[in-house]
Amino acid sequence: MNQQPYLLPPRRKRNVKALLHKCFWTLLLVSLIGWSMQGIADELNAERVFSMRTIERAQTVIPQLFQLNGDQFFRIVGLIVETLAIAFTGCIMAAILAVPLGFFTAKNMMGNTLIGRITHAFFKLWLNATRTFPEILLALIFVASIGPSPFAGVLAIAIGSTGMLGKLFGETIETVDMSLVETMQANGATRIQVLFYAILPQVVPEFLSYAMYRFEIDVRASTILGVIGAGGIGTLIVISAANRNWGEVGLIVLCIIVVVTVIDYLSAYARKKLV
Amino acid sequence: MIECNDLSLVYPDGTQGLKNVNVQINKGEFVVIVGLSGAGKSTLIRSMNRLVQPTSGGLYIDGENALAHNASQLRKLRTKVGMIFQHHNLVKRHTVMKNVIAGRLGHTSTWKSVLNIYPNKDRALAYENLKRVSIEEKVHTRADQLSGGQQQRVSIARVLTQQPKVILADEPVASLDPPTSHQVMNYLKTINREDGITTIVNLHFIDMAMEYADRIIGMRAGEVVFDGPVAEVTERTFEDIYGRKIKDDDLRGGKTDYEPTEAITS
Amino acid sequence: MNQQKPSLPKAPGLVSQRKRTITIFIWVGVAALYLLSSIHTNASLLRFDGEFFSNVGRMIGQMWPPQMQYAPAIWPKLAETIQMAVLATALAAIFCIPLCLGAAENIANNKWIYNTMRTFLNVMRTIPELILAVLFVGLFGIGVFSGVLALFIFSLGILAKLMSETVEGIDKTQLEAIEASGGNKLQVIWYAVLPQILPQFASFSLYVFEINIRASVVLGFVGAGGIGLLIQQQINFLNYPAAMAVVMVIFFVVILIDFISNRIREALL
Numbered sequence: 119m120n121q122q123p124y125l126l127p128p129r130r131k132r133n134v135k136a137l138l139h140k141c142f143w144t145l146l147l148v149s150l151i152g153w154s155m156q157g158i159a160d161e162l163n164a165e166r167v168f169s170m171r172t173i174e175r176a177q178t179v180i181p182q183l184f185q186l187n188g189d190q191f192f193r194i195v196g197l198i199v200e201t202l203a204i205a206f207t208g209c210i211m212a213a214i215l216a217v218p219l220g221f222f223t224a225k226n227m228m229g230n231t232l233i234g235r236i237t238h239a240f241f242k243l244w245l246n247a248t249r250t251f252p253e254i255l256l257a258l259i260f261v262a263s264i265g266p267s268p269f270a271g272v273l274a275i276a277i278g279s280t281g282m283l284g285k286l287f288g289e290t291i292e293t294v295d296m297s298l299v300e301t302m303q304a305n306g307a308t309r310i311q312v313l314f315y316a317i318l319p320q321v322v323p324e325f326l327s328y329a330m331y332r333f334e335i336d337v338r339a340s341t342i343l344g345v346i347g348a349g350g351i352g353t354l355i356v357i358s359a360a361n362r363n364w365g366e367v368g369l370i371v372l373c374i375i376v377v378v379t380v381i382d383y384l385s386a387y388a389r390k391k392l393v
Numbered sequence: 394m395i396e397c398n399d400l401s402l403v404y405p406d407g408t409q410g411l412k413n414v415n416v417q418i419n420k421g422e423f424v425v426i427v428g429l430s431g432a433g434k435s436t437l438i439r440s441m442n443r444l445v446q447p448t449s450g451g452l453y454i455d456g457e458n459a460l461a462h463n464a465s466q467l468r469k470l471r472t473k474v475g476m477i478f479q480h481h482n483l484v485k486r487h488t489v490m491k492n493v494i495a496g497r498l499g500h501t502s503t504w505k506s507v508l509n510i511y512p513n514k515d516r517a518l519a520y521e522n523l524k525r526v527s528i529e530e531k532v533h534t535r536a537d538q539l540s541g542g543q544q545q546r547v548s549i550a551r552v553l554t555q556q557p558k559v560i561l562a563d564e565p566v567a568s569l570d571p572p573t574s575h576q577v578m579n580y581l582k583t584i585n586r587e588d589g590i591t592t593i594v595n596l597h598f599i600d601m602a603m604e605y606a607d608r609i610i611g612m613r614a615g616e617v618v619f620d621g622p623v624a625e626v627t628e629r630t631f632e633d634i635y636g637r638k639i640k641d642d643d644l645r646g647g648k649t650d651y652e653p654t655e656a657i658t659s
Numbered sequence: 660m661n662q663q664k665p666s667l668p669k670a671p672g673l674v675s676q677r678k679r680t681i682t683i684f685i686w687v688g689v690a691a692l693y694l695l696s697s698i699h700t701n702a703s704l705l706r707f708d709g710e711f712f713s714n715v716g717r718m719i720g721q722m723w724p725p726q727m728q729y730a731p732a733i734w735p736k737l738a739e740t741i742q743m744a745v746l747a748t749a750l751a752a753i754f755c756i757p758l759c760l761g762a763a764e765n766i767a768n769n770k771w772i773y774n775t776m777r778t779f780l781n782v783m784r785t786i787p788e789l790i791l792a793v794l795f796v797g798l799f800g801i802g803v804f805s806g807v808l809a810l811f812i813f814s815l816g817i818l819a820k821l822m823s824e825t826v827e828g829i830d831k832t833q834l835e836a837i838e839a840s841g842g843n844k845l846q847v848i849w850y851a852v853l854p855q856i857l858p859q860f861a862s863f864s865l866y867v868f869e870i871n872i873r874a875s876v877v878l879g880f881v882g883a884g885g886i887g888l889l890i891q892q893q894i895n896f897l898n899y900p901a902a903m904a905v906v907m908v909i910f911f912v913v914i915l916i917d918f919i920s921n922r923i924r925e926a927l928l
Contacts, residue, residue: 151749154742158803158884172799179798203696210693250913254789254877255890255906262894263718264711268700301482304442305555306471306499314507315495319484342789345880346891349700355790356881359797367794371786378785491673509673516670533675 179364186372187365194354194366198373201350202381204268204343205336208275213329215280219245220287220325227291241284248281253339257348268349275340279332290324291317323392330385330392337381341374394420394559394591395441400450402436402615410436411447412615421589423582425596425606429635433615434595438561441593442474443467455558472499475552477562477581481544485537489528489547492536493519496554515554522550526580542573549580553588560584562594566601571645574598578605598645599631718899725907726900733889733908740885741912743803743878744871747810751818752864758815759822760848765834766826780823783816788874792883806883810875814867821863822856829855862927865920872916876909 221227222241228234257274264270298316307315344352351370358366395418402410411433418424426434439445440452443459452459455473462470475496483492497515498506505511523529526546528539536544545565552560562581566574578594582605585592596602602609602623609626611619611634619626619634631639672679697703760766762776788809795805833851842850879887886905893902 150745154745154749157738157742158746158807175800176798183794200699203699204702206692206696207700207702210689246914247910250910250917251906252873252877254880255909258880258890258894259718259722259906260715262899263714269702269706272697272700272702297478297480297482298484300444301476301478302495302498304444304471304474304476305496305551306468307495308468308498308503310503311498311506315484315498319486323486338785338787342787345789345793352789355793359793362797364797367797371790371794374787374790375782375785379781382785488674490671494673511673513670516672520670532671533678 179362182364183368183371185365186369187363188369190354190366191369194351194370194373197344197351197354198377200268201340201344201352202337202377204271204348204350205275205333205340208272208340209279209329209333209336211272211276212279212283212332213325215276216283216287217325219280219284220291223284223288224291226294226296242288245281245284245288248277249285250281251278253278254342254346254348257343258346261347266347266349271340271343271348271350274343274348275336278339279336282335283328283332286328287321287325290321290328294320327389327392330389334378334382334385337378341378394418394422394455395593396451396453397437397440398451398453400437400440400447400452402440402445402447409615410445411440413450414615414617416610416617416620418591418593420591421585422591423585423605423607424591424593424610425602425608426593426610426612427596427599427602427631427634428612430597432612434597434612435563436615437612438563438593438595441559441561442471442476444476468499472555473557474559474561475555475557477545477548477552477560477565479564479567481541481548483536483544483547483551485535487536488533489523489536489539490516490519490532492547493523493550493554496551499555518556519550519554522553523547525553525584526550540573541569542576545569545573545577546580549577549584553584557590559591559593562592564595564597566596566598566645574601574645581605598643599628599639600644600646722899722903724900725903726898727904729893729901729904730908733886733905736879736886736889737908737912739803740875741872743807743810743885744868744875747807747814747871747875748864748868750807750811751814751867752860754811754815755819755822758819759826760852762819762823763826765829765831766848766852776823780816780819783812784820786813788813789877789881792878792881796882801882803884806875806878806885809878809883810871813874814871817870818863818867821866822860825856825859825863826852858927862924865924869917869920872913876913 219241222237223245225238228238253274256277257271260270260273261267294317298320299312302312302316340350342350342352344350344354345356347353351374355367355370358364358370395416397414397416400411400414400416404410414433414437416437426437428434436445440447441454441459443452443462447460450460454470457466457470459467459470484495487495491509494511494515496519497511501511501515520529520532523532526549528543528546528550531539531543531547536547539547560581565581566577569577578601581592581594584590594605603626606623608622609619609630610617611630613634613636619630628639631643635643674682758776758780761772762780764773767773767776791809791812792806795808799805799808829852833855834847837847837851875885875887877887879885879889880891882888886909890902890905893899893905
């Protein structure tokens with residue numbers, strides 16, 4: 119060591135705690151993945167998945183997907199319109215419902231009284247609960263109670279979106295600049311005037327922006343509602359796939375891609391203009 | 394016009410905001426309240442509009458016992474008492490016109506104001522006031538596209554549209570540069586003189602107080618420690634009020650930059 | 660009105676005429692669209708009548724109380740659901756690295772690669788996971804594999820998008836420092852990019868895991884594995900209390916996983 123012109127820096131003291139920490143998380147992650155692999159291993163068995171049958175199927179299905187079958191084109195367009203209508207109706211309902219919910223979950227609006235705190239906690243819990251369920255699960259329940267129809271889909275979208283919009287609206291209201299409220303009160307404004315002249319102008323553009331963003335999500339969600347009979351394009355895609363009409367499946371998927379892309383683009387443009 | 398009798402205010406956390414304030418402000422006066430920050434200037438001005446609630450004493454505005462008012466009487470009283478804030482407090486996304494018409498809220502029925510229905514008379518008044526602060530060409534501009542001085546002028550127009558008997562201004566120039574500050578103070582002074590509106594302004598700049606005030610009230614630790622016409626005030630008075638030597642920070646300066654030729658006529 | 664002085668001209672409105680026209684036009688348009696689409700979907704507010712509420716009420720009555728004895732049958736499928744989500748997330752996390760580097764403007768100097776990647780990711784994200792599952796079930800048959808593949812593709816799109824934005828937001832000076840000392844592209848990525856994006860990478864992966872858990876719950880509806888199959892079966896057998904039991908289990912598991920994941924993400928960032 120002494121002959122060496124350059125000395126190595128002193129060894130870093132091992133931080134035992136950090137090391138253990140790292141080991142723990144790595145071990146946890148590895149065991150989680152290992153457990154998952156082992157749990158569904160026989161299903162993922164390469165021989166089974168990539169059997170001759172699958173390969174043959176892939177050889178027929180994949181080319182067919184790209185030979186778009188336009189026999190039912192107008193029906194597809196009609197169902198896409200229905201899909202959009204479901205998303206739009208549900209989203210508007212949710213956006214309207216979410217406004218009072220947003221106010222109930224905003225700490226600065228509910229005050230510090232016991233009743234205020236209880237209302238706040240109750241609605242917060244409610245919103246969290248609705249956000250837990252995927253829309254399609256809600257749709258399944260509505261289909262079971264009122265029968266398969268687009269209306270069931272609208273209800274599922276509306277309730278599913280209320281959770282997210284209510285939460286976002288509430289958070290927006292919590293950021294309101296209260297000095298404007300004071301200003302309007304100093305003008306001699308009534309409570310409703312304060313609401314319309316001090317609070318709403320600050321939050322409505324954000325509300326609209328969030329609602330449009332949610333509409334993008336709802337369009338995606340409503341394309342699959344038909345799988346369980348809640349209206350929209352999803353019904354047809356399941357039927358076509360069951361009939362092995364892959365050209366039609368291809369066309370439907372293409373239509374979905376185009377419509378979703380266009381809507382995302384329009385919505386992003388409108389949101390940029392708005393705020 | 395305004396009468397404070399032994400007015401005291403203790404905040405919920407125990408801070409003494411006002412201590413036995415006795416002040417009588419006459420109609421048409423231009424009063425400047427000076428003092429260090431935390432001296433209770435803001436509390437006093439906000440008490441006069443009951444934005445903060447005095448805990449004891451008496452407050453009479455235009456002969457009315459303001460502390461005895463219930464919510465709706467208070468709203469009526471507040472239409473007579475206009476307020477200007479340091480940060481302008483405009484609705485940023487509204488047009489200048491919509492901000493100014495908000496001064497009519499106390500005079501307009503709730504449902505009409507919600508639907509934005511204002512008679513031509515009100516809109517004409519609002520536009521007239523925009524002209525008075527010479528910002529009428531921005532009538533349909535969004536408030537957030539204006540400079541700080543322009544925004545403060547819009548908020549003056551808003552208060553004028555309220556047609557108040559008293560204007561309270563809480564540090565109206567604290568976030569403006571010197572020339573703009575003088576411009577804003579000039580507008581306030583002109584309005585005070587032309588319309589005879591009693592005006593009470595919080596300032597911490599000594600030179601501006603001296604220049605615009607008819608009368609100066611000095612506050613320290615929630616108490617009024619000086620009250621007299623501006624002619625009686627000397628540098629010594631300020632040192633007494635502030636409890637220390639006068640520093641450069643206490644002066645705004647910049648008077649020479651302002652050209653009074655800019656229209657202040659109606 | 661007639662007392663008005665003739666000298667008083669018509670005062671300006673609250674907003675400019677043009678803006679008012681546009682605003683009215685937009686609102687009327689949205690209202691008309693809503694009306695049309697609510698008629699089209701037969702979802703007008705008139706539908707919320709007594710019958711509707713009695714139907715939903717009856718349904719809830721039938722579902723309650725959840726038949727918790729059914730729970731033992733749930734666990735294996737629940738485990739399968741979680742396993743699918745774990746695998747899909749792990750795969751997406753691995754494959755997203757090259758994709759997100761390619762779709763980041765500051766790393767992919769080649770405009771062509773960047774644009775292709777971007778378009779590819781955008782298209783990938785437009786297809787909902789259940790549609791992907793339908794496709795893969797057609798290709799590979801019913802089973803977990805199709806489900807994992809659908810989740811993987813779906814979450815890869817989201818994760819790569821989020822990560823490419825993170826990569827675009829990194830501190831450029833560190834890249835330049837490594838480049839200046841003669842590092843090649845890989846070294847730049849290893850020494851300058853990865854250390855900066857690692858915490859976000861872990862956090863976004865967890866976020867995608869939450870999304871995958873929710874998504875994998877419903878894949879069973881189309882035969883792509885997981886707990887959704889049970890719900891659909893029980894509803895088809897009109898065994899609503901059992902279906903409710905499954906829904907309740909899902910509810911608590913999703914909440915639990917969200918909670919844990921949020922805690923870890925908070926610790927990470």
